[in-house]
Amino acid sequence: MADATPTGMVDPRIFEDLQTKIDEDAEVREQIKVILTALERQGRSTQSILSRAHSTPSAQLKPVIESAENSIRLEIESVSKLSEVASKHPYYKYNGMWSRDVQNAITSILLCGWLGGMAMTGKPAEAGKLLTIEEVGEVMNVPVNLKDRDAFHISIEEYLQSLISVIDELARLAINSVTLGDYQRPLQISQFVKDIHAGFQILNLKNDSLRRRSDSIKYSVKKIEDIVYDLSLRNLVPKPVAS
Amino acid sequence: MADPTNNRTSLSERPKDMPGVKRNHDGAAKEVKASTSPFMPMFEAFRDELDEHHDRRERIIKASRDITAASKKIIFSLQRVRALKTDIPPKILSETTDRMALMQKQFLTIAPDLVGIxxxxYQRQISGGIQEYMEAVSFQHYLQKQSLITLEEASSSIAGGVTLTGDDYVLGIFDLVGELMRFAITTMATSGSLPGSKDEGSEEDRTILMxxxxxxxxxxxxxTTSCGGTGLGKDVEKKMEVMKTCVEKVEAAVYGMIIRGRERPKGWVPDLSDDRAPVESY
Structure with missing residues (x-):
């Protein structure tokens, strides 16, 4: 019946074209997935290196930082591969596939930068420093917050999500610093996290994933404040060097 | 213990205080440092960007909802049509044309939010509206031409260059089957025959069931197996079942019409043949 009237109801090209579109889409996803598998593994490896910071006194952090930087370099290679493939397609069409892995990479870069790594040309590394989104883009060698053209980049949301992960990590580091006998670092962390928290508070967040995760910052702030309180109560807070 | 208590009272006095204002150890230097976070300018820039994004998002959600509502009304109107491949009665046509114009206006308002990157x-926000729009447009197209609108035709019918994705096209067409089923059954019930029309050079009617x-x-x-759990892959499964049920309902109705039709004397036609006008007006 259908064959008797081939052009009547459905132009056969319609479904042929649709199938082609579906197949092309699957092909792109496959390409991206291969890169992400590598990136995910490298990301885990960087994170495990960085978590050694919890058991390493800050004076001896250098090897940890160097090893993390090397691992991050591998991640950056994967990201540039990803950027090349992804930039051939609408950014937001596939963004959901890699966003989490890219956030993990940004988190590692930010944390490594805070610990005193990630020196850049013209900008020496400095412990306690927050890399801006532009600096993260420079490190990763990809554009940030693109608006005028459609290509791979790091979005503001991704940067903020990563920043929240860094805060979680710093709350843990505050506790472990005390265990290591370092009573100065919790104060530094406390100030840093409070400053970031103040920043988050001026954002008008809607009921999205950023909102839900940013709600967790206040618990980190509290956790760190408790540590500072415990230290000051026992007169363990080092007197600040006159500045 | 003194500290948390202090904190609470100071918060209740000045609820808008930033966190970290005037906390314990070493007063003087604190005051200056804590009151302005060095990251404020950065976060202010982020705030502006995020606000723009949320505004766009809300405009699109609203437009999508309006487009959905208008499309549903167009479909309702079109369900009062009783014949294929003939001019749509003027009263119905003017209704659908008005609504269509309204939808196009909606598309035009959000078009600037949906260009470039x-x-x-906002695919997830607009896709509901576009699918419903597809359903309305393809239904009208079918009633007028008894054929399936192509992706290109449908895409160019949307004002302002808003993208019609292949996914939304397919999902809209799945829903079209439901409308065709309703149209076929109602027409059979009111006119006693399955709607169809003759193609060029053919003797027999091509019916809606075909x-x-x-x-x-x-x-x-x-x-669509390659789509996995993303977009199309997920929705297609459900819609496929519904679509099959719809086709089978028409098949069963046609069966009923034929088998019961046999019991009637030859040439007996239900006295409904000129029922069309009253049906239109209800």
Whole structure:
């Protein structure tokens, strides 16, 4: 019946074209997935290196930082591969596939930068420093917050999500610093996290994933404040060097 | 203990205080440092960007909802049509034309929010409206031409260059099958025959049931396994079942019409043949 009237109801090209579109889409996803598998593994490896910071006194952090930087370099290679493939397609069409892995990479870069790594040309590394989104883009060698053209980049949301992960990590580091006998670092962390928290508070967040995760910052702030309180109560807070 | 208590009272006195204002150890230097976070300028820039994004998002959600509502009304109006491939009665046509114009206005208002890099950003927000729009447009197209609108035709019918994705097109067409089923059954019930029309050079009518079966065949041949759980893959499964049920309902109705039709004396026609005008007006 259908064959008797081939052009009547459905132009056969319609479904042929649709199938082609579906197949092309699957092909792109496959390409991206291969890169992400590598990136995910490298990301885990960087994170495990960085978590050694919890058991390493800050004076001896250098090897940890160097090893993390090397691992991050591998991640950056994967990201540039990803950027090349992804930039051939609408950014937001596939963004959901890699966003989490890219956030993990940004988190590692930010944390490594805070610990005193990630020196850049013209900008020496400095412990306690927050890399801006532009600096993260420079490190990763990809554009940030693109608006005028459609290509791979790091979005503001991704940067903020990563920043929240860094805060979680710093709350843990505050506790472990005390265990290591370092009573100065919790104060530094406390100030840093409070400053970031103040920043988050001026954002008008809607009921999205950023909102839900940013709600967790206040618990980190509290956790760190408790540590500072415990230290000051026992007169363990080092007197600040006159500045 | 003194500290948390202090904190609470100071908060209740000045609820808008930033966190970290005037906390314990070493007063003087604190005051200056804590009151302005060095990251404020950065976060202010982020705030502006995020506000723009949320505004766009809300405009699109609202437009999508309005487009959905208008499309549903167009479909309701079109369900009062009783014949294929003839001019749509003027009263119905003027209703659908007005609504269509309204929808196009909606598309035009959000078009600037959906260009360039943002073309896919709000896909989830706009897709509901576009699918419903597809359903309305393809239904009207079918009633007028008894054929399936192509992706290109449908895409160019949307004002302002808003992208019609292949996914939204397919999902809209799945819903079209439901409308065709309703149209076929109502027409059979009121006129006693299955709607159809003659193609050029053919003697027999091509009926709506034949068209539905062609659609079903094409849908079943579409291989979406590669889509996995993303977009199309997820929705197609459900819609496929509904689509099959719809075709089968028409098949059963036609069966009923034929088998019961046999019991009637030859040439007996239900006294409904000129029922069309009253049906239109209800």
């Amino acid at each position: 943002n073309a896919w950003r 068209d539905l079966r062609v659609l079903r065949t094409h849908f079943e041949a579409l291989d």
